[in-house]
Amino acid sequence: MKARYQYRFYPTDQQRQSLSQLFGCVRVVWNDALALCHSSEKLPSNGDLQKLVITQAKKTLEREWLSEVSAIPLQQSVADLGTAYKNFFDSLKGKRKGKKLGSPKFKKRTNQQSARLTRGGFSINNKCVYLAKIGNIEPVWFRELPSTPSSVTVIKDCADRYFLSFVVDIEPVNIDAKNQSIGIDLGIKVFAFMSNGEKAESPCYLSLERKVRKLQKKLARQPKNSKRRNKTRLRIAKAHNKIADTRKDFLHKLSTKIVSENQTIVLEDLNVSGMVKNRTLSRVISLQGWREFRTLCEAKSQKYGRKFVVISRWQPTSQICSECGYKWGKLDLKVRTVQCLNCGTEHDRDENAAKNINKVGMGNRHDSKRTQRQSKTISVASSSEVSRIAAPLGR
Numbered sequence: 001m002k003a004r005y006q007y008r009f010y011p012t013d014q015q016r017q018s019l020s021q022l023f024g025c026v027r028v029v030w031n032d033a034l035a036l037c038h039s040s041e042k043l044p045s046n047g048d049l050q051k052l053v054i055t056q057a058k059k060t061l062e063r064e065w066l067s068e069v070s071a072i073p074l075q076q077s078v079a080d081l082g083t084a085y086k087n088f089f090d091s092l093k094g095k096r097k098g099k100k101l102g103s104p105k106f107k108k109r110t111n112q113q114s115a116r117l118t119r120g121g122f123s124i125n126n127k128c129v130y131l132a133k134i135g136n137i138e139p140v141w142f143r144e145l146p147s148t149p150s151s152v153t154v155i156k157d158c159a160d161r162y163f164l165s166f167v168v169d170i171e172p173v174n175i176d177a178k179n180q181s182i183g184i185d186l187g188i189k190v191f192a193f194m195s196n197g198e199k200a201e202s203p204c205y206l207s208l209e210r211k212v213r214k215l216q217k218k219l220a221r222q223p224k225n226s227k228r229r230n231k232t233r234l235r236i237a238k239a240h241n242k243i244a245d246t247r248k249d250f251l252h253k254l255s256t257k258i259v260s261e262n263q264t265i266v267l268e269d270l271n272v273s274g275m276v277k278n279r280t281l282s283r284v285i286s287l288q289g290w291r292e293f294r295t296l297c298e299a300k301s302q303k304y305g306r307k308f309v310v311i312s313r314w315q316p317t318s319q320i321c322s323e324c325g326y327k328w329g330k331l332d333l334k335v336r337t338v339q340c341l342n343c344g345t346e347h348d349r350d351e352n353a354a355k356n357i358n359k360v361g362m363g364n365r366h367d368s369k370r371t372q373r374q375s376k377t378i379s380v381a382s383s384s385e386v387s388r389i390a391a392p393l394g395r
Helices: 013-039 046-055 064-068 071-093 206-221 227-261 282-288 290-304 349-362 368-376
Strands: 002-009 113-118 122-125 128-131 135-137 151-156 162-169 179-186 190-194 199-201 262-268 307-311 337-339 346-348
Touching (some): 013 064, 013 113, 013 135, 128 151, 179 227, 190 227, 227 262, 227 290, 262 290, 290 307, 307 349, 337 349, 346 349
Parallel strands (some): 179 262
Antiparallel strands (some): 122 128, 190 199, 337 346
């Protein structure tokens, strides 16, 4: 299976200038090819686009500087455009799952820059990585590559940080699981409630969020194309990167722990795009990274040979007692604990949902209809006392 290994590096002033030229050439080739696609009645092939925006463009005075960089990343830029159009058309036809994709857009200088080189454009010698027409680069090797990489992508993010991202082949890891299965209920204040009683607290992003909002207000008041505005933009990018790095570190550690200890991982299919329409919780939900956590668990389950299960979002996991299967109905979000009227067990709302998620994923559901039929013959409580609610807890 394929995996990415990413390393940060610190280029010299000369290498920084050469990389800036490489990113500019890749960006211009992409934009020229996209402009041709917009003006053509029929989408040109990748070969025709490469001839027009690379081979023939190098012979003109306006684009003769394209020959100063390696041709490999320029060709990969045209190939990436073809892939982007294919994904766009597959999304329109319904062949591609997930959210509908938009058509490819023009690249900007202020956004993240990248250039991909295949095996003919780079080589690894000891601790140095040679890039064609760039020179030797020494990344920070915090772990060894498991195999010879097939390609490397040079990345410059919005905060002017440089990375090398290698694509390598890895072998599955065989580790015995401690537990047979685990159900996970995702939340906000407590990121994950486990069916075994454990819970993972989400990192606090409040101070960084306040800093970002303050800087964004400052950016809105500054004139465009000014030096101070560019400095503020970099400060905003660094604050966003700090939030993203904190979240990524937390999600990687949590997903690795869960996947390595359990044979079957069960998650609930959440409608995140619909949940973020709630103006009160949209910002907090977006910071959690629920979808990223699901992607990491799914990828690491394949790596460790685990079973990954996603149950339907319509399963009433918060409305059923995990002990007897009695269904008490919908509860307000402020209600954090509930006592079952059928068996008398007192549940934490999220922990009860995690246990039900685990049971549904493993196919061991209670016969809730039978339990409800039996409970109807017994006078348990009035209609106003569907559940006995304990003191609400903040989420």
